[in-house]
Amino acid sequence: MASLKEVRNRITSVNSTMQITKAMKMVAAAKLRRAQDRIIQMRPYAKKLNELIAQVSQGTEVGASSPYTQVREVKNVLIIMVTSDRGLCGAFNTNVIKAAVAFINENYPTQLEKGNVSVLSLGKKGSEAFARRGIKVDNEFTDIFQRLSFDTAKEAAEKVMAAFAEGTYDEVVLVYNEFKNVATQIIRTEKILPLVSEETEEKTSNTDYIFEPSEEEIILELIPKAIKLSVFKAVLDSNASEHGARMTAMDKATENGGELLKALKIEYNRSRQAAITKEILEIVGGAEALKGA
Template identity: 40%
Template sequence: MATMRQIRSRIRVAKNIQQITKAMKMVAAARLKRAQDRVQSARPYSQKMREVMASLADAAAGAVEHPLLARREVAHTGILLITADRGLAGSYNAAVIRRAVELVNQFDPLTVRLYIVGRKGNAFFRKRGYNVVDTPQVNSNAFEFGDALAVARAVRQAFETAEIDELYVVYTKFFSPLTQRPTVMKLLPIETEAVEERGGAIATDYLFEPEPARLLGELLPRYVVTQVYQALLESVASEHGARMTSMSSATDNAGKMISTLTLSLNRARQAGITKEISEIVGGAEALKG
């Protein structure tokens, strides 16, 4: 049985941990609010971009030849994976990495090139000998559109130079602080049919100037950047949401542990007092005898 000194020591440790996790929860909550606002602000633009692209694809009717539309025999598959730099975010990193591994296993791993954002994903796949390509990194606490542009440019150039013949994006879609879902999106070659499906029903009858084919050629690179930027925003919000939830749970668990240890301490103290009283009474009885 633990001594009172040991129990007090464990209570101090639990309280210190509780203070740390509570502070991390508050920081994550503040960052989540900013990230969530950015996601909600960017979603309408991303959706409208898909609608315009779908309408352009329909109006151009296959009259566009563009490197980002090129379909060729697949010799190498590219996967852009978005993870976090840090842990303590529940199952956030493990879930999206697991989804990426499942995707890699659908192909010959030797033909897969991984473009990974985030130290956690890089460490996992490099340690296991996967073909990881150096990719521009993003600070999840302070990234801008230019960071997404650098990532999108890297994967786009790889596709245009035939280093890869198709590209998938594996990221975490944000629904709420409690709900995030690893998601796979095929980005390159851009399939106009898939864009139309994601764009939904086109309620607006657009008049295009200049001609749709020329506009489509101009918008294709921007579409790639927009989708990468949206995936980064969703992933960052998911990371902060998962970390806030995880730290909230850790704080609650620390509180329960402190209560349990305090109860054990009180019982140990009571047992000690009872023992001392018994010894005093026993000594008094012995003196009487």
């Protein structure tokens, strides 16, 4: 049985940890509200823009000739993986990293074997995980959450778009956590380049549109914007999901700390009772010895 001093030290340590987890939960809750509002406001616009792009990009000559809609033989692949910069958010990072690894192994085993799979990490945790696996990692935008805005997401998207247009990559896939609620994040894998799938092309190739000011001007403006918006939406989704996961993890940690604290207090009381009982027995034993003398 642990000494009274050891148990007291453990109780003090657990109390200090619980204060930290409570504070982290409150901070995450405050940040979550703002992040949740941003992604909820973004989704209708992103959805409508993607629907429009899906309809016009391959339904018109200009859209079909865009460098971002060209379907090529897949030799080189880029995975854009969105993780957090910090831990203490439960299985948030682990889940998205595992999903990315499984997706690569399932869909690009040949490219992976040849070393033709690269990862653009938005968030430090993803960069660290894939660097250990020997996969080429671009760390340029690992600090994206330190300066979260459309401009920073646009920079990452423009770099990827330029590489795709030059033929450096033949497919680009986003892997991220989609925010559903505080306790639930859904892993999404979304191919953003080339922009339109063959199924969409078949469904929309016969659609007629009237363009103002001109077909070329509108299509060439909307296609890059839709790609940039997809990256920004994934970052906002992941940001809200991270705060939700951290809030849930810290709440659970505080709850577990409370249970541990109860157990330690019971152990402390038992140890203290045992020490008092031992002292009483020693006193009684001494008194009986004196009587006998």
